[in-house]
Amino acid sequence: MDNQTIQNVGRRNFLKATGLTGGAFILGATLPMGCSVEETGAAQHEINFFVSIAKDGQVTIVNHRSEMGQGIKTSVPQIIADELEADWDLVSVIQAKGDAKYGPQSTGGSASIRTYFTYIRQMGATARDMLEQAAANIWKVDKSQVKAQGHAVLNLANGQTIGYGDLAIHAANLPVPEKDSVKLKDIKDFNLIGKDVKLVDLDTMVAGKMQYAHDIQLPDMLIASIERPPVVGGKVKSFDATEAKKVKGVVDVIRLKDRGLPSNLLPLSGVAVLATNTWAALQGRKKLKIEWDHGTLIDEGSNDYQQKLKEKVNTKGITVRNEGDIDNHQYNPDKTVEATYSVPYIHHASMETPAATAHVKGDTCTVWTGTQSPQRVQSQAAEEIGLSKEEVHKVEVNQTTMGGAFGRKSKGDFAIEAVELSKATGKPVKVVWSREDDVKHGFYHSVSANYFKAELTDNGSADNWVMRNAYPPISWLWNLEAEFPSDGALSLGYADIPFEIKNLNIEKHKVKSYVRPGWVRSVACINNGFALGSFVDELAVKAGISTHQMWLNLLGSDRMVDPSGPNFKYSNYGLDLKDHPIDTKRIKSLMNLLAEKAPINEETAEGEGWGISFLRSFGSFVAAATKARVVDNKVTILEMHTAVDCGIGVSPDRIKAQMEGAIVYSLSIALMGEITTKDGIVEQGNFHDYPVLRINQTPKMFVHLVESDAPPGGIGEPGVPPVIPSITNAIYHASGIRIRDLPVSKVLSV
Amino acid sequence: MIRLTINNKPVELDVEPDMPLLYALRDELQLTGTKFGCGSGLCGACTVHMDGQPIRSCVMPVSAVADKAITTIEGLSENADHHIQNAWREFKVPQCGYCQNGQMMSAAALIASNNNPSDEDIDSSMQGNICRCGTYQRIRQAIKTAAKNLREEV
Ligand code: FES
Ligand code: FES
Numbered sequence: 078m079d080n081q082t083i084q085n086v087g088r089r090n091f092l093k094a095t096g097l098t099g100g101a102f103i104l105g106a107t108l109p110m111g112c113s114v115e116e117t118g119a120a121q122h123e124i125n126f127f128v129s130i131a132k133d134g135q136v137t138i139v140n141h142r143s144e145m146g147q148g149i150k151t152s153v154p155q156i157i158a159d160e161l162e163a164d165w166d167l168v169s170v171i172q173a174k175g176d177a178k179y180g181p182q183s184t185g186g187s188a189s190i191r192t193y194f195t196y197i198r199q200m201g202a203t204a205r206d207m208l209e210q211a212a213a214n215i216w217k218v219d220k221s222q223v224k225a226q227g228h229a230v231l232n233l234a235n236g237q238t239i240g241y242g243d244l245a246i247h248a249a250n251l252p253v254p255e256k257d258s259v260k261l262k263d264i265k266d267f268n269l270i271g272k273d274v275k276l277v278d279l280d281t282m283v284a285g286k287m288q289y290a291h292d293i294q295l296p297d298m299l300i301a302s303i304e305r306p307p308v309v310g311g312k313v314k315s316f317d318a319t320e321a322k323k324v325k326g327v328v329d330v331i332r333l334k335d336r337g338l339p340s341n342l343l344p345l346s347g348v349a350v351l352a353t354n355t356w357a358a359l360q361g362r363k364k365l366k367i368e369w370d371h372g373t374l375i376d377e378g379s380n381d382y383q384q385k386l387k388e389k390v391n392t393k394g395i396t397v398r399n400e401g402d403i404d405n406h407q408y409n410p411d412k413t414v415e416a417t418y419s420v421p422y423i424h425h426a427s428m429e430t431p432a433a434t435a436h437v438k439g440d441t442c443t444v445w446t447g448t449q450s451p452q453r454v455q456s457q458a459a460e461e462i463g464l465s466k467e468e469v470h471k472v473e474v475n476q477t478t479m480g481g482a483f484g485r486k487s488k489g490d491f492a493i494e495a496v497e498l499s500k501a502t503g504k505p506v507k508v509v510w511s512r513e514d515d516v517k518h519g520f521y522h523s524v525s526a527n528y529f530k531a532e533l534t535d536n537g538s539a540d541n542w543v544m545r546n547a548y549p550p551i552s553w554l555w556n557l558e559a560e561f562p563s564d565g566a567l568s569l570g571y572a573d574i575p576f577e578i579k580n581l582n583i584e585k586h587k588v589k590s591y592v593r594p595g596w597v598r599s600v601a602c603i604n605n606g607f608a609l610g611s612f613v614d615e616l617a618v619k620a621g622i623s624t625h626q627m628w629l630n631l632l633g634s635d636r637m638v639d640p641s642g643p644n645f646k647y648s649n650y651g652l653d654l655k656d657h658p659i660d661t662k663r664i665k666s667l668m669n670l671l672a673e674k675a676p677i678n679e680e681t682a683e684g685e686g687w688g689i690s691f692l693r694s695f696g697s698f699v700a701a702a703t704k705a706r707v708v709d710n711k712v713t714i715l716e717m718h719t720a721v722d723c724g725i726g727v728s729p730d731r732i733k734a735q736m737e738g739a740i741v742y743s744l745s746i747a748l749m750g751e752i753t754t755k756d757g758i759v760e761q762g763n764f765h766d767y768p769v770l771r772i773n774q775t776p777k778m779f780v781h782l783v784e785s786d787a788p789p790g791g792i793g794e795p796g797v798p799p800v801i802p803s804i805t806n807a808i809y810h811a812s813g814i815r816i817r818d819l820p821v822s823k824v825l826s827v
Numbered sequence: 828m829i830r831l832t833i834n835n836k837p838v839e840l841d842v843e844p845d846m847p848l849l850y851a852l853r854d855e856l857q858l859t860g861t862k863f864g865c866g867s868g869l870c871g872a873c874t875v876h877m878d879g880q881p882i883r884s885c886v887m888p889v890s891a892v893a894d895k896a897i898t899t900i901e902g903l904s905e906n907a908d909h910h911i912q913n914a915w916r917e918f919k920v921p922q923c924g925y926c927q928n929g930q931m932m933s934a935a936a937l938i939a940s941n942n943n944p945s946d947e948d949i950d951s952s953m954q955g956n957i958c959r960c961g962t963y964q965r966i967r968q969a970i971k972t973a974a975k976n977l978r979e980e981v
Contacts, residue, residue, distance in 0.1 A: 145923055146921075279921065355854055356850040428958070429862070430863070735922075770961070772954050773953075
């Protein structure tokens with residue numbers, strides 16, 4: 078990231094890049110290597126976006142990250158506008174297409190702000206610097222004599238101002254200053270960052286006019302519904318489309334190509350029915366007769382698979398971290414807690430199912446879709462129509478706001494289906510996934526098992542701590558031989574355990590996959606966070622102290638934890654441990670804040686109880702508390718709190734919204750979400766058998782945001798991992814029923 | 828040919844009579860504000876009003892809405908200024924926004940029939956509308972505020 082250069086991109090290039098009109102001063106940033114927008118090709122850049130200012134002072138900012146409900150389309154421009162000293166009412170935002178010239182656009186891992194905050198600020202700051210220079214030139218004074226504020230530059234000597242609209246043309250002709258000569262604002266001078274500004278698409282959404290991938294309509298477009306192989310790696314043996322083709326509106330039936338294994342992030346093949354409207358496509362599809370070759374991934378059923386993982390973690394695994402000497406330790410059974418936890422397959426189930434439209438014309442292709450990875454869609458689409466790597470620019474990927482994604486739409490398989498079908502028909506084709514398609518052909522958070530054993534110490538803590546986990550790695554998608562989680566995956570709330578423990582064994586196991594494993598909101602922090610939070614609660618119960626106190630005791634002294642060792646390199650979510658340390662003091666003060674805000678240590682009524690937990694993930698610290706009631710084996714969730722320390726918070730209301738959303742998402746996972754397979758085939762299909770939380774199951778909730786000047790952490794995911802065990806712990810304290818296998822609905826009604 | 832009224836305009840539809848209203852709205856009439864979420868009456872994303880009552884358009888064949896008056900989100904108000912829409916803006920309810928058109932249609936029908944809904948009334952009227960982003964708490968707050976504004980107007 079060091080060789081970032083910012084350069085003045087010609088107006089013409091900017092307009093070409095964005096489809097904007099009316100811009101006068103255009104600042105572009107391309108990274109690294111100092112090449113211009115046109116020369117960058119598909120090279121890897123760290124960041125890239127554009128600011129333009131029109132003569133009337135209107136500022137346009139391109140948001141290059143993918144919006145899926147987290148609010149990034151507001152937050153990124155908000156950061157730029159703050160450094161730019163722009164008036165938010167005069168800022169409009171446009172969404173970038175997929176293109177390497179913008180730098181990485183892949184939006185996941187709660188990474189947009191925690192990874193790119195400084196660089197995004199530099200974009201605004203550089204533009205501000207140039208506007209100041211332009212004004213200084215006009216007044217023939219030194220730049221130190223002027224200051225940008227309120228969408229204008231002020232002459233400190235005489236109080237005159239020149240508006241940004243009038244300066245734009247002059248600034249556009251200036252050389253771009255060296256990065257190091259541009260000063261970022263002092264944190265205390267932020268006037269937009271940390272404030273709630275008007276959300277970019279709020280009015281459009283409330284008017285019902287937000288456009289999603291499902292809503293794309295083109296002249297002559299065909300709508301496709303696809304019957305896919307029930308088992309991953311399966312293929313069509315034979316099919317009969319006679320009846321399907323008789324349905325009014327059906328235009329064509331096309332067999333998709335077989336792609337085999339590993340599945341990559343590509344389509345699964347199958348048979349597509351193309352029609353002039355969605356209903357005809359669906360009706361035609363029902364009339365297809367297909368014989369399948371199920372291939373080799375016929376599993377023993379997810380229940381048996383899960384049982385095997387649970388057995389596996391009760392046996393010795395491969396060392397990840399080994400500190401002190403546990404192997405010769407004699408455990409005192411009266412002081413020892415041993416527990417195995419499991420999580421089933423979990424599905425994203427975004428409200429908007431996958432959808433994409435593609436139009437292939439000769440050797441060019443235009444795609445409209447909602448994707449977390451527009452550049453991957455672009456390169457895979459290029460490959461699909463036979464273009465070389467140098468020709469990816471012949472594919473244009475237009476990005477719609479996603480109707481939720483949660484990791485599902487980081488895979489562009491649905492877009493490549495549309496490309497394949499458009500290429501075959503020569504027409505624009507919209508591929509629409511039904512809910513059943515979505516549930517049955519997902520990339521699931523995998524079935525997993527976590528094992529813990531530890532012995533209480535005399536000072537109210539625990540030692541001789543063993544943990545093991547087992548689940549298939551996501552890299553199986555690309556490599557069928559991949560059977561161990563990477564160090565990066567083991568860094569997700571697992572081997573980065575922040576406790577002061579002398580004797581510690583952390584182990585991993587080898588596991589094969591059957592379904593496609595994928596990133597689901599919070600990834601392995603889901604199972605690791607659930608298991609850790611449950612186990613700390615079990616230790617507290619055994620020790621006869623509050624769970625809050627057990628957390629404080631385990632965290633121990635104030636220190637910065639570095640979990641790396643000879644067999645494990647801690648990835649810290651790609652963040653520098655110096656800027657984003659595992660700071661036990663910060664964790665303890667957050668736990669104490671939670672205890673202040675929620676009456677977690679107070680007596681509750683009969684049948685009611687509080688549960689708490691904590692996890693630091695994606696660079697942010699989140700503690701959660703839940704109050705539950707259990708009467709006649711029926712669970713009611715009464716009240717929930719999260720306390721959040723995410724460092725600098727850019728858009729506080731969106732942080733709160735993400736935390737509220739994480740509470741609801743976690744309630745679905747903890748209480749009711751379960752995908753099962755039999756013979757490699759997913760058994761669920763829609764919200765009746767894969768239920769998600771509804772309003773009548775939603776408790777009142779409170780979010781407590783810590784004010785901080787620390788570098789920002791992530792927000793989309795960190796809310797989930799601590800909330801899940803806080804729910805099951807609350808159920809335990811309300812009823813004495815310990816839930817070690819999710820979801821709760823296996824044993825209690827919810 | 829099926830005749831009906833959509834957002835106060837007479838419409839003639841030349842589609843299969845068993846086609847759900849959802850697809851007629853979206854594919855034939857380009858009224859894409861009504862969303863697909865499940866196709867089975869389970870999520871509420873496709874909610875529209877039929878003679879003022881909230882219905883799930885994904886399971887309502889067009890033949891069953893002949894001669895009826897349908898209101899979609901596009902017809903809820905002239906300038907996105909229905910009490911429900913104003914409150915939705917005030918509480919910044921939407922995250923991804925995808926479920927919200929259906930939520931607003933259900934909520935508008937609720938306050939039209941009950942201008943002082945309790946939490947229980949809201950839960951029972953709104954539980955057919957899923958929001959996977961988890962905006963339920965704000966939906967509750969916004970409905971109460973919209974209902975209050977409606978009461979004060981009367
Ligand atoms: S799409 Fe109609 S209820 Fe879900
Ligand atoms: S706002 Fe995204 S599903 Fe409700």
